[in-house]
Amino acid sequence: MTPILSVRDLSIDYRTRRGPVHAVRDVSFDIAKGETVAIIGESGSGKTTLAVSFIRLSPRSAKITKGQILYTNDKETVDIRTLPDDELRQYRWSECAMVFQAALNSFNPVINIWEQFADTARAHGLKDSKKIHARAQELLDLVHLDPARVLTAYPHELSGGMKQRVLIALSLMLEPQLIILDEPTTALDILTQRSIIDLLGTLRKKLGFSMIFISHDLSIAAELADRMITMYAGTVVERASVTDLFYRPRHPYSVGLLRAVPRVSGAMGAVASIPGSPPDLIRLPPGCTYVPRCPVAIPACSEREPDLLPVDMPDHDARCIRWKTVAEQVGNAEVAVAEKIATA
Amino acid sequence: MTAAALPRAGDRTLPRPVESAIEFLRLLSKRPSGLIGFIGIVFFLSLAFIAPLFVPNQESGDITQLYETPSLQHLLGTDNAGRDVLNQIVQGGKEIISVALITAFLTTLVATVLGSISALVGGRFDAALVAIADILLTVPPLIVLIVISALARPTNFLALALVLSLLGWAGLMRQVRAQVLTLKERDYVEAARSLDLGLIHIVFREILPNMRSYIVIHFVLAMTGAIYAQVALIILGLVPFSGKNWALMLYFAQTQGAFYFNDAFWFVFSPILAIILLQLSLVLFVNALEDIFNPRLRSS
C-alpha cells in the first residue's frame, strides 16, 4: 500500500539577515493509511516548520530548498510543492487538515462559530445551509459539545478546551485523510488534556483517519501514536514504533528525552534534563549536531553527520554511529527505559 | 583572564550620546521620508531661531512697491506696505515654534504624570481622571479654545501655550495609564514583597524608559496640534500678538482682503506654505519614529 504521505529529503530554510536558517534538513518519513505518527522534539527542532509545509502555509521567509512531499489518496499522487493554487485550496482541509497550536486564537473573534463552519464548508463548494447545519450538529455531537449552545456562540465565549474540541470537530467536517495537530494539548489544563486525548483516540478508532501530531510531550505519543519520530536541530534522529522507542531507544537524544520525563512511580532523583542547548541553525557544525550534549560522543562523530542507520530492530533507524553502544546501555528488556533508568 | 582582556567602562571610541545619535541617524536614513522630515525640522529650527540673528528686522517698507510680484530684489514679493515677504517669513517662525515647543512640553509632562499617578492610585481618583480625560477628548477642541480665548484673551505666548495644553493632555494620559496598569500587574507580586516606596520607585524607573518612544512621538504630535490650534486662533484675531508671525501675516492678509487680490498671492501663499512644510516635516519625522520604535511595523 502506498503511504498516504511520503516525505523525501525535505529541507527548508528561513531567510534572515544573518544568513539562511536551516530549520529542516533532509527529513524523510512515510505515514500509512490509518496510522498515527508522533513527531517529538524540543522548541526550535523544526517540527512546526515541517508540519506547516505539508499544507504549504509556511511564512514568506521560508523556502523549501529540496525534497518532495508526496500525498496520495486512492486516486492519485501529487507533490504538494508543485500543486497549483486552487487545487491547493481544495487540498487544504478536505484532504489534510491542520489544527494549530493555541486554538485560543484560531477563530475569527467577530463572527460566531456557525459562520466559521459555514465559511469552511462554502469554501469547499458545499452550499446547502441546511446540510451544513446538520453536519455541524453531527460533528459537535461527536466531540461531546452542545451544538445549540456552541454554534450561536462567539469564540471569546468558549473556554480553551471547548475551542479545541470545536476545532477538532471542524477538522473532521470534510472527512480528511490526514489530520495534523500541532501541540494539541499544550495550552490546556491537565483534566482537559486528558479529555482531548481520549477524544482523539475514540475518533480515530471510529473514523479511521491518519494523524500526525507534533509535541514536545512524550506522554501524548505514548497514548496515541503508532510510530514516533524524534527531531533534533531540524533533522530526524530516530524513527521507530512507539514501543520500540520507549523500550529500545537507539539515539542518545531519545534516551535523554525519556530520562527527562518525571515518573509518577519512579524513584526520586532519577530525572535529568539534557545539559546544553540546541545548535545555531545558521552555522551548523560539520558533524553530528548532538555532539556537545551527547554522553557517548567520540571524535569520529564530529567529522560528518551520520545518515539514518538501521538498528538491530526492524523498521527502526537512528542517526547515530554509536547506536550499538546505546543499545548496550539500554538493553532490550520489556521494561520501559525510563523505568529502568529510574531504578538503576 | 588578565585585566587587559576585559573591556573597561571608560573604553569607548565616542561618547555615548554621540554613538546613539549616529545609530539613530543610520536608522533614519533607511526611511527617506523620515529623513526628509528630520532635515525639514532642522531647517525650520534654524530658520526660526538662528536666521533672525543674521537677517535684520526690517522696520518699514517701501510704499512705492506695494504687492510686488517676486523678483530678484524681493524673492517672495512684498506685502501691502511694501515690506519684503521673505524677511517676514524668516522672522515669523520663532513665536509659532516656541509656543509649540512649550505647549508640547507641558502637555507631555501633565499627561505622563497624571497617567502614571492615576494608574498607580487607582480607585475613584483614577475613575474620575479617566472620565475627565474622556470628556476632554469628546469636546471639539478648537471650539472650546476659541470660546476660552475669547473670554480670557491670552496676551503673551506663554499664556497661549498654557491654554492650549489645557486641552491636549487627555490622549497621551490614557496611553500612559494603560501602560502603567500592565506593568503594575506584572510587577505586582515582586513589588508586594518590597516596600511601598519600592513600587513607585520601580514603576518610575521601569515605565518611563519603556515609554520613551511613546513620549517622544507624542511630543512631536503635540507640537503639530499646538501649531494647528494657535494658527487658527491668531488668524481669527483672538490672540493680540504684536511682532512677526506667519499666522499674523495671514490675519492681516485677511483683514485687508488680500485673499482675493491676485497680486497679493505670494504674500498670502508664503506663510501658508511655511506652516504646511513645517507640519509636514514633523509628521514625516513622527511616522519614521513610529516605524523605528515599533519592530512589528518594520518592513524587513
Add this chain to the structure above:
Amino acid sequence: MAATTPADAKIVAQQFPTTPRANRARHILGYWRHPVAQALVKAFLTIFVTTTITFFLIRLMPGNPIDIKIDELTKDGLMTYQEARAQAASLFSIDLDRPVFEQYLSFVGNLAHGNIGYSFISQGTPVMSIVLAVLPWTLFSVGTGLLFSFSIGVFLGLFAAYNRNTKIDHILSLGGSIISAVPNYFIALLIVIVLGVELRWIPITQMRGATSPGMQPGFTPAFIGDVLFHAALPISVFFLATLGHWILGMKSATINALEEDYVNAARARGLSDGRIMTAYVGRNAVLPLVTQLAITAGLAIGGSILIEQYFVYQGVGLRLQAAVTQRDYPVMQGILLMVTLSVVIANLAADLLYSKLDPRIGRAGGATGA
C-alpha cells in the same frame, strides 16, 4: 477596572483574563457593564460638565461678558446700572440677584427647556433658534465628507497593507501623511486662493453660501442640487482633511490583523483570500477606527470656523466667528453647547455601532464552562 470606552475595554480585556474574583465583580456590576448604559451615562456626564464649565466661565472669569455688557450699556449714560444689569441678566437668562448656585440651577433648568439665552446683538432672538438655523448645514457637510473619507480611506488602507512595500503602498502612505499634515482650514484657504483666485478653475463666488439666493427650500431636485453645489467645496475639504488619517490607520490596523493566528488558521481551512480579506482581516482591522470616528468629527467641526468663513458657507462655524467678532457671548456659549451635544450624540452612535460590530464588547462576555 474602569473600562470607559471600547478602546480601553479592549486593553483591559486583553490584560486581565477571567478570574473567579473578576467574574463575581462582573456579576455585581452587571448592569453597569452594559455598554449602552455606560455610553449614555458618559454622554450625559459630558454635557453636564460642559454646561457647568461654560456657566462658570461666563460668570466668574475676569472681564466676564456680563460685566462687559453692563459697562457697555451704561457707557452712554442712557441706562442706569440697575437697568443695565437687568437687561444683561435677561440676555443671559441669568438672575444676578440670587446666589450663584441658584443661578446655576435656573441656568440648567432653562437649558432643559431649550432656553440658552438671547443674543446680545440681535436683541431678543433666542440663541437656540440661531444655532438650529445653522447647525444642520455644518453637520451635513462634515458628515458627508467623513462618510466618503472613511469608506474610501479604509478601502485604500486595506489595499496598501495587502500590497505592502510596493510602489502603490509608498504612494498611498506618503500621500496620506502629506494630506494629514495640512491643517484642514488651509486646504480650504488654498482652494480659494489657488484654485479660485489665482487659477480661476473654480467659481468660488458662485459657490458661496449654503444656498443660492432666492432658492426655495423643499425636497425638490432643484433645491437639493443647489444645496449640493454649494456644499461641494466644504464637503471636499472635510473629505481631504480626514482621508489621510483613515488610510494610515487602516493600513496599520490591517498589518496587525494579518499577523493574527486566526488568519493563518483560516487559510489552513482552505478559505479564499477574498473572504479572508473582508470577513477576517477587514472586519477586525476596522474596529479601532470606528472608535475614532466621533473624535475626527469633532476636530473637523473645529476647523469649520475658518473653513466656512473662506467659503462663506452659513454653518455653525461661520456663525461662531461672527459671534466672536461681535462679542455675542450668549451665542458663543450656545454654539459651544450645541456642538458639544452633537459630538456627544455622534460619539454615542459610534460607541453603539462599535458594540454591535465587536461581539466581545457588545455582550457581557467571559468564558463559561469547559
